Amino acid sequence: MIDGEARLETVQTVAMSLTVNGEPWSGEVPVEEVLLDLLRGRIGLTGTKRGCESEVCGACEVLVDGAPVSSCNYLAFEADGRSITTIEGVGDGEQLHPVQEAFIRNAAAQCGYCTPGQIMSAVALLREDLSPTYESIAHWLVGNICRCGCYPAIARSIMEAASELRDSTNDHPR
Amino acid sequence: MLSPFRVVTPTTIPEAAAELDRLGDAAQIYAGGAELLLLMRHGLLEPDYLVNIKRVPSLRGIDWDGQALRIGAAVTHRELEQAALVHDHAPTLGEAERHVGNIRVRNQGTLGGNLCFADPHADPGTALLVHDATVTVEGARGPRQLPLDDFFVGTYETALEPSELLTEVQVTPLPDGWGWSFERLERFYRPTVNASAAVSADDGHLGQVRLAVGCVGPRALRLRELEDKLRGLRLADAQRAIAQSGPYLEERLEPVSDLLGAADYKIHVTSVLLGRALEQALAGTGGRQ
Numbered sequence: 142m143i144d145g146e147a148r149l150e151t152v153q154t155v156a157m158s159l160t161v162n163g164e165p166w167s168g169e170v171p172v173e174e175v176l177l178d179l180l181r182g183r184i185g186l187t188g189t190k191r192g193c194e195s196e197v198c199g200a201c202e203v204l205v206d207g208a209p210v211s212s213c214n215y216l217a218f219e220a221d222g223r224s225i226t227t228i229e230g231v232g233d234g235e236q237l238h239p240v241q242e243a244f245i246r247n248a249a250a251q252c253g254y255c256t257p258g259q260i261m262s263a264v265a266l267l268r269e270d271l272s273p274t275y276e277s278i279a280h281w282l283v284g285n286i287c288r289c290g291c292y293p294a295i296a297r298s299i300m301e302a303a304s305e306l307r308d309s310t311n312d313h314p315r
Numbered sequence: 316m317l318s319p320f321r322v323v324t325p326t327t328i329p330e331a332a333a334e335l336d337r338l339g340d341a342a343q344i345y346a347g348g349a350e351l352l353l354l355m356r357h358g359l360l361e362p363d364y365l366v367n368i369k370r371v372p373s374l375r376g377i378d379w380d381g382q383a384l385r386i387g388a389a390v391t392h393r394e395l396e397q398a399a400l401v402h403d404h405a406p407t408l409g410e411a412e413r414h415v416g417n418i419r420v421r422n423q424g425t426l427g428g429n430l431c432f433a434d435p436h437a438d439p440g441t442a443l444l445v446h447d448a449t450v451t452v453e454g455a456r457g458p459r460q461l462p463l464d465d466f467f468v469g470t471y472e473t474a475l476e477p478s479e480l481l482t483e484v485q486v487t488p489l490p491d492g493w494g495w496s497f498e499r500l501e502r503f504y505r506p507t508v509n510a511s512a513a514v515s516a517d518d519g520h521l522g523q524v525r526l527a528v529g530c531v532g533p534r535a536l537r538l539r540e541l542e543d544k545l546r547g548l549r550l551a552d553a554q555r556a557i558a559q560s561g562p563y564l565e566e567r568l569e570p571v572s573d574l575l576g577a578a579d580y581k582i583h584v585t586s587v588l589l590g591r592a593l594e595q596a597l598a599g600t601g602g603r604q
Binding site: 152153171172173175194195196197199202205208209210211214215216218262265280281283284 | 423504
């Protein structure tokens with residue numbers, strides 16, 4: 142896949158294919174490109190934000206095969222063959238995800254810059270545990286910083302969305 | 316933006332060692348990238364080559380060989396946090412892993428990367444030291460095994476030779492009936508101080524004692540002189556002895572003042588956390604529910 146012998150003056154690229162929010166994408170990507178730049182620059186999905194670029198703030202969070210990562214510090218070629226979910230893909234068409242609905246209902250954002258990352262963390266948490274506690278929410282979202290200080294509304298939104306998702310799972314057992 | 320580099324992708328440990336030998340100073344080992352890419356972004360490292368060891372299958376496993384847990388260097392923090400084998404045989408490590416960075420860092424960062432980066436503000440090393448963990452490193456001249464205590468040298472400094480890579484961490488369970496604990500005070504993700512204890516109980520007194528502390532000075536350390544002093548004491552007497560051991564802790568730990576705390580504050584917090592760690596470990600002796 143990777144040609145390690147070419148001269149350093151030339152850019153080493155990787156031919157890669159991945160799916161983003163269920164849509165396939167293929168292209169050549171320089172090895173030093175991070176996933177954030179692939180998503181925002183090449184694919185045009187700008188919902189994922191550039192923040193601290195140090196894996197601390199969580200604004201750039203996306204899910205890679207369901208697992209949260211900092212796309213600012215994740216080399217794009219690593220996503221070859223994988224499935225990426227960004228904030229644009231958590232809803233179902235025009236239908237927002239229950240976490241998104243709850244964020245709106247609770248005004249869980251002021252400036253909104255951290256919100257995509259907050260929601261990605263919340264969605265990942267609820268995929269793993271539909272009965273979170275305030276403590277488990279704090280443990281999961283400690284890596285999503287909100288400088289507007291909306292944490293109480295964010296946590297309440299996640300609790301409400303969890304409750305809704307539990308109810309709908311009970312209504313429609315799989 | 317990251318400065319351009321090239322990636323080489325060995326699929327066996329000897330191949331990886333050969334690449335490191337061939338490329339020398341121009342190469343850095345790339346496992347999860349959680350720490351490495353940050354250093355590159357800030358221009359602190361500008362390697363021409365990354366030797367990607369994630370495609371070496373033998374570096375990705377968590378196995379139990381009947382005596383020790385064998386953890387491949389490229390296993391992620393999240394895998395360790397969730398592994399039943401880790402909770403069965405080295406719950407101290409499982410607890411430490413739960414607190415590393417945040418969920419994204421744990422998904423990306425690896426145990427080997429964490430140990431080799433040797434940032435003093437790290438959690439896994441402290442927990443591993445109370446398990447008397449050993450590590451295997453491998454270079455062009457073959458593998459060698461050494462105690463983790465000898466692998467850590469100083470701030471960002473390990474016993475790795477230039478062409479060597481860390482391949483495996485071996486963790487022996489605590490003896491039957493021992494209790495354990497991992498205590499931590501955190502600011503900005505990285506721990507200000509962490510402390511881990513493992514003890515056996517002997518008729519209401521402390522039996523065997525192992526204590527490790529991290530983040531205070533250049534590297535995580537065992538406190539063997541203090542361990543000897545606490546053996547045979549009742550908890551309250553042991554905690555009093557810890558509270559009075561400030562000068563020893565200061566000499567042993569070489570505290571560094573940094574953004575996470577002043578040196579004298581860290582020593583104070585260390586003695587508080589050690590007292591708690593001891594109490595919690597003792598409460599867990601004789602089998603933990």
